[in-house]
Each structure stands twice: as structure tokens, then as C-alpha cells.
Amino acid sequence: MDQTTTAPLRRDIAEQVTARVLDGRLPAEARINEVRLAAELKVSRTPLREALVELTDRGLLVAEPRRGFRVPPLNLDEARKLYPLVGELESLALRWSAPQDLLGLTDPLERQIDDMRAALDDERGLAELDDRWHAMLLSACGNAHLMRIIAQTKPLLKRYDVLYFGGPERARRSIEEHRDILTAIRDGDLNRAARLLVQNWVNGAAYLGRPAGR
Amino acid sequence: MDQTTTAPLRRDIAEQVTARVLDGRLPAEARINEVRLAAELKVSRTPLREALVELTDRGLLVAEPRRGFRVPPLNLDEARKLYPLVGELESLALRWSAPQDLLGLTDPLERQIDDMRAALDDERGLAELDDRWHAMLLSACGNAHLMRIIAQTKPLLKRYDVLYFGGPERARRSIEEHRDILTAIRDGDLNRAARLLVQNWVNGAAYLGRPAGR
DNA sequence: AACGTGATTTCTGTATTCAGAATATCGGGC
DNA sequence: GCCCGATATTCTGAATACAGAAATCACGTT
Numbered sequence: 001m002d003q004t005t006t007a008p009l010r011r012d013i014a015e016q017v018t019a020r021v022l023d024g025r026l027p028a029e030a031r032i033n034e035v036r037l038a039a040e041l042k043v044s045r046t047p048l049r050e051a052l053v054e055l056t057d058r059g060l061l062v063a064e065p066r067r068g069f070r071v072p073p074l075n076l077d078e079a080r081k082l083y084p085l086v087g088e089l090e091s092l093a094l095r096w097s098a099p100q101d102l103l104g105l106t107d108p109l110e111r112q113i114d115d116m117r118a119a120l121d122d123e124r125g126l127a128e129l130d131d132r133w134h135a136m137l138l139s140a141c142g143n144a145h146l147m148r149i150i151a152q153t154k155p156l157l158k159r160y161d162v163l164y165f166g167g168p169e170r171a172r173r174s175i176e177e178h179r180d181i182l183t184a185i186r187d188g189d190l191n192r193a194a195r196l197l198v199q200n201w202v203n204g205a206a207y208l209g210r211p212a213g214r
Numbered sequence: 215m216d217q218t219t220t221a222p223l224r225r226d227i228a229e230q231v232t233a234r235v236l237d238g239r240l241p242a243e244a245r246i247n248e249v250r251l252a253a254e255l256k257v258s259r260t261p262l263r264e265a266l267v268e269l270t271d272r273g274l275l276v277a278e279p280r281r282g283f284r285v286p287p288l289n290l291d292e293a294r295k296l297y298p299l300v301g302e303l304e305s306l307a308l309r310w311s312a313p314q315d316l317l318g319l320t321d322p323l324e325r326q327i328d329d330m331r332a333a334l335d336d337e338r339g340l341a342e343l344d345d346r347w348h349a350m351l352l353s354a355c356g357n358a359h360l361m362r363i364i365a366q367t368k369p370l371l372k373r374y375d376v377l378y379f380g381g382p383e384r385a386r387r388s389i390e391e392h393r394d395i396l397t398a399i400r401d402g403d404l405n406r407a408a409r410l411l412v413q414n415w416v417n418g419a420a421y422l423g424r425p426a427g428r
Numbered sequence: 429a430a431c432g433t434g435a436t437t438t439c440t441g442t443a444t445t446c447a448g449a450a451t452a453t454c455g456g457g458c
Numbered sequence: 459g460c461c462c463g464a465t466a467t468t469c470t471g472a473a474t475a476c477a478g479a480a481a482t483c484a485c486g487t488t
Binding site for chain 2: 473474479
Binding site for chain 1: 444448450451
């Protein structure tokens with residue numbers, strides 16, 4: 001229960017800062033005032049800075065030599081590159097999963113798809129379910145480094161995902177793509193599944209230009 | 215010229231610690247004594263810790279909750295997964311390069327291959343040349359995040375590369391593979407080039423079990 | 429003699445402090 | 459009235475200090 005004693009403080013802080021970047025409390029282009037942020041989070045500057053260094057290394061923040069940390073600008077071009085990147089990374093993880101382990105996942109994956117169909121109008125819940133579906137899909141991949149890279153890359157994309165969610169149209173389409181991926185896995189056709197998975201992410205990028213909602 | 219004033223201290227430190235891990239001054243399994251290491255590097259603990267956090271995030275070190283930082287054990291299984299991972303990442307970067315930019319690189323790439331042929335007996339120089347060749351090959355890829363991931367992942371692999379270098383046999387083979395990749399690029403066949411690039415890394419892993427040297 | 433227990437010491441994790449650079453402000457000159 | 463420069467303030471980057479946890483070692487007990 002008492003995870004606080006075992007988890008370093010910087011882990012918590014990194015998560016909280018990530019949350020603030022994703023939900024806009026730390027907006028794009030904003031310079032980070034370390035003392036103020038430390039005060040808000042009720043921690044001192046040292047573990048905060050360790051967390052900021054971590055996030056900078058992952059690309060969620062940028063460090064300017066003598067000017068501190070900043071939230072990088074939102075950049076459509078970057079987003080259009082991030083979606084395929086995550087897609088290819090996940091696709092790789094899928095190809096490197098043991099086929100028999102994947103078959104064992106098909107039933108829970110199918111149930112999650114049903115849950116998503118039932119939550120079509122709840123954008124936030126849908127995004128959460130989508131995340132979980134992908135996480136479950138990749139849970140059979142034994143390549144720890146690849147999984148770490150994926151986990152560290154996805155938050156970069158979430159900045160754009162939140163802003164440009166495509167509404168029920170994209171959701172419906174994405175759910176159908178999930179179903180196709182699942183079918184390919186059941187067919188034992190990992191290559192097809194991997195291709196469809198990339199496509200699922202690439203299609204997500206297609207909704208980027210449009211303002212949020214319907 | 216004066217880059218020292220603009221580069222954060224932790225950058226230097228991270229590089230020095232990386233070097234120590236790669237050349238064995240910080241051996242596998244070793245716990246890191248922060249005060250001693252800080253003294254050796256003539257810096258204080260704060261920037262040192264920031265560098266250690268960075269390297270931990272990249273997987274070059276591990277952090278055990280209340281016990282500090284450690285150099286992770288060498289693990290053949292991990293190495294066998296790292297080679298294909300780097301291969302796939304580089305392959306992706308190659309596929310995402312602009313073909314015309316790649317064509318502009320073919321001549322310098324060819325010259326580097328000649329240099330490598332001339333340095334067949336100099337293991338250290340050869341490794342350096344190999345690194346530069348791959349760096350040049352990927353210099354046309356505009357996906358900054360992918361390039362960052364690659365740069366951060368390669369050092370993990372270098373731990374094994376140093377230990378298990380396969381000698382002139384592997385070198386000769388690798389050089390021929392480079393030549394084939396170059397040919398594929400000149401043919402405008404990026405897919406073949408990307409496939410060969412993966413294979414180049416996968417073949418590197420084949421030498422893993424064998425002790426260093428001839 | 430071996431094992432368990434407690435004190436001591438070492439080391440990490442976090443907080444606070446200090447120095448130097450960048451930026452903003454205010455005053456003077458044109 | 460506007461621009462330029464000196465001064466003051468703010469903020470980062472680095473060093474030091476402190477508290478708490480873990481490992482080690484010695485001592486006493488069985």
C-alpha cells in the first residue's frame with residue numbers, strides 16, 4: 001500500500017508535470033518558473049529539477065542553456081511525424097510478441113472493443129479505453145527497451161491527441177480498425193496485424209488539422 | 215568556440231559517466247558511490263545526480279528505490295534484443311529519409327567504406343568509422359524524435375559491442391553489407407536498403423556469444 | 429562456536445543556500 | 459518624446475547541508 005516510501009519523489013513530480021503539460025496548465029511556449037512550480041507541487045527545487053531533466057530527455061520539455069526549461073511549441077509538423085512513429089514502434093512490439101501469448105489476449109481485447117462501442121460519446125473515457133487496449137495488445141512483447149521507448153514517446157503525442165480529438169467519427173473508425181487488427185491476430189497473420197496497427201495510428205494523424213470536436 | 219558556457223554541466227557529466235560504463239571503469243553490477251564519483255569528476259553531487267537520472271531514463275543505469283544507482287548487469291538476452299531494435303529504428307529512419315537527400319550522400323558514404331577497408335586491423339578506429347557511417351546514412355532523416363531515440367539507444371548496445379567485437383571477420387562482412395546498402399540506395403530501392411540495414415544489425419548480434427578478438 | 433540483535437557508520441534522497449547570468453526597470457541624454 | 463545605457467531584480471545552475479534508511483560490524487547470548 002505504502003508506495004510512497006519506495007517510489008522516488010521525482011517519479012511523482014514527473015507525472016504531475018506531464019499532466020500539467022497535457023492538460024494545458026503548463027501551456028505551449030511557457031517558461032517554467034522552478035520556484036513557483038516547486039511551491040505549487042509542495043516539493044523543493046532539487047527533485048523538481050530531476051523530474052524536469054527526465055522530461056527534457058524524453059522530449060516533453062526543452063532546456064535552453066542559461067534560460068531554464070520551457071514547454072516546446074505545438075507544431076503540426078511534429079505531430080504528423082509522431083503518429084507514424086508511435087505506430088511503427090507499436091507495430092514492432094506486436095511483431096516481436098509471442099503469437100501464442102497474443103492468442104491468449106484476444107478475448108479480453110474483444111471485450112474492450114465492446115466497451116469502447118458502448119462509450120462512443122464519452123471522449124475522455126474513450127481515450128482511456130483506447131490507451132488500455134493498446135497497452136494490453138503490447139503486453140506480450142518481451143522487449144523491455146522497446147516498451148520503455150514506447151511508454152516515453154506516447155505522452156509527446158498526447159499533447160496533440162487532446163487538442164485534436166476527432167469526435168465520434170474518428171472513434172467509430174478507430175474501433176473498426178481495432179476489430180480488424182484483432183481478426184488478423186486470430187488468423188495468425190501477425191504481419192497484417194502489424195500493418196493495420198501502423199495504419200490505425202497514421203489515420204489518427206489525419207484528423208490533426210481539424211479543430212476539436214464535431 | 216566557447217561551448218562550455220552554454221552547455222549544462224550535466225551534459226558533460228552524462229557523457230563521462232557513459233564513457234566509464236562503456237569502458238568498464240564502472241563495471242556491470244557496480245553500485246555508484248555518488249560522493250566518490252563526484253569527487254573524481256570534480257563536480258558536486260547535484261549535477262552528477264541530474265546526469266545519473268538522465269542515464270537511468272535511457273536505460274544505461276538502473277535506480278533502485280532506496281539504494282541508489284547501479285550499472286545494470288550484462289545480459290546476453292538483452293543484447294540479442296538490442297541489436298534488432300537498433301536495426302529496426304535505423305531502418306525506419308532510412309525509410310523516412312528523402313530519397314534525393316540520400317542520393318546526395320552516396321559519394322561520401324562510399325569514401326567512408328573505402329576508409330574502413332583500409333582500417334581493417336584497427337578495431338577501435340573501425341568502430342568509430344562504422345558509427346560515423348551509420349550517422350551519415352541517417353543524417354537525411356528529418357524525424358527529430360526518432361533520431362533522438364536512436365542516439366539514446368545506441369550507447370546501450372555499445373556495452374556489448376565493445377566486449378564482443380567479432381574481429382576482422384565480422385568487420386569484412388559488415389563492410390560488404392554497407393556496400394550492398396549503398397547499392398540499394400543508388401538503385402532507388404529504399405525498401406531493400408532498409409531491409410539490408412536491419413540485417414546488418416541482426417548479423418552483428420550473431421557474434422555475441424563469442425569472446426572478444428579473433 | 430554460531431547466531432541473533434543492536435549500535436554505528438555510510439550512503440541516498442531531499443532541502444536550503446549561494447553565485448552568476450539574463451532580463452526588466454529606471455534615469456539620463458539626444 | 460524616444461532611444462540608449464546603467465542598475466536592480468529575478469531566475470537558473472551549482473554547491474552545501476541535513477535527515478532518514480540501509481548495510482555493516484561488534485557484542486552478547488545460547
